[in-house]
Amino acid sequence: MNRQGRERERERELAGFLRSRRERIAPTDVGLPAGPRRRTPGLRREEVAQLAYISTEYYTRLEQARAPHPSREVLAQLARALRLTDPERDHLHHLAGVPPGPPPGPSREVRPSIVQLLDRLPEAAAIVLSATYEVIAWNNLAAALMEDFSLLPRRDRNLVRRTFLGPHEDGGRLYGVSDADEFSRTMTQHLRTTAARYPDDPEVTSLVRELRANSEEFTSLWSTHEISARPTLCKTFQHPLVGRVTVHCDVLDITDRDQRVFIYTAAPGSEEAMRLLSVVGTQRMDVPG
Structure with missing residues (x-):
């Protein structure tokens, strides 16, 4: 030929x-x-x-x-x-005859094996976050502990945007977490490294621009240029249905996709609350009869 x-x-x-x-x-x-x-x-x-x-x-x-x-x-x-x-x-x-370059932006494609892993953790709440802190996969217990992400538009699944720009509930803290300030710093530091890795990705640059234009807290944290985040080993959620839920937090890095799996398991004293959440799921029990 x-x-x-x-x-x-x-x-x-x-x-x-x-x-x-x-x-x-x-x-x-x-x-x-x-x-x-x-x-x-x-x-x-x-x-x-x-x-x-x-x-x-x-x-x-x-x-x-x-x-x-x-x-x-x-x-x-x-x-x-x-x-x-x-x-x-x-x-x-x-x-197309054009040699591929590096990925233009953070991957949102979750490997099927990771999705299966989430489903095989019935006693743990687990989510997958992209490099921009967008929730791109979750299991049923995570939806019960945090919220039903399937009901949210993609924009509102981004935890950085939700943290700094709202909508704010539970006194202005995302899911009422006990380490809200530390979590805000960690997300800002990770987002700075993400912006450096994907300088030409329009979604990343647009997110940073939006946060800097509308959040004084984010702008202040961004200006520190810090990139070393400390791991969070334990945190407490203030759940509207079952009250305080304290969990151990373990993070698995998926390096080839630039993603993280967050796994929350009940700390001593919160086992019953997690079991209750696994039963009630995302149903609301405050709806008038």
Whole structure:
């Protein structure tokens, strides 16, 4: 096969890959209504184009193997819109003839084995946080102890934003935690290192800009330039249903994804409260009858 033939084959492979990734994403996964009139699985072409900030015409031509090679910027936008894993992102770059660089931003893709791990910890509350402190996976006991994250829009699952910008409950402390000040410092320090690792990621830069513009506390902590966070071994949640719940806190680093698993197990004296939370789950018991 000559060079032109190989080029055409790569364009067809790129078109097929984009189409397959588009068809696997449910509209609800990206905050779009499912709608009763969808004839094909997954997202529509115009929806992917909108999420990737490119024209529908150009994206359509990519799927038809008729478009010029996409730039590195367009590839990054497509990878984000199609929720590609790191290996898929690299494959997309190779198909487009553009060598992949470092990940453009923090990964939000949680390995299935980690999700299974959370579910196999019935007596512990566990969450997975991205490098920007976004809650990207959780188990049932974590939803009962903290809140039902499935009911929140993605923006409100970011614990840095919730801590510094609200909505504030329990006297202004996130989930009424006993180490609110230390937690605020730790998140700020971790976010500073994240911003240094992903200087070109628009979500990271936008988050830092928003926090510095709207939170004096964050701005003050940010100005210290500290990056060494001390681990929190124990903390207390003030739960609206069962009261004080003190837990041991263990953190597992997932280095290849730049993520952390936080595991909360009951400290002596809080075993009964955790058992009660595992029974009541996220149901509200203060609803008038």
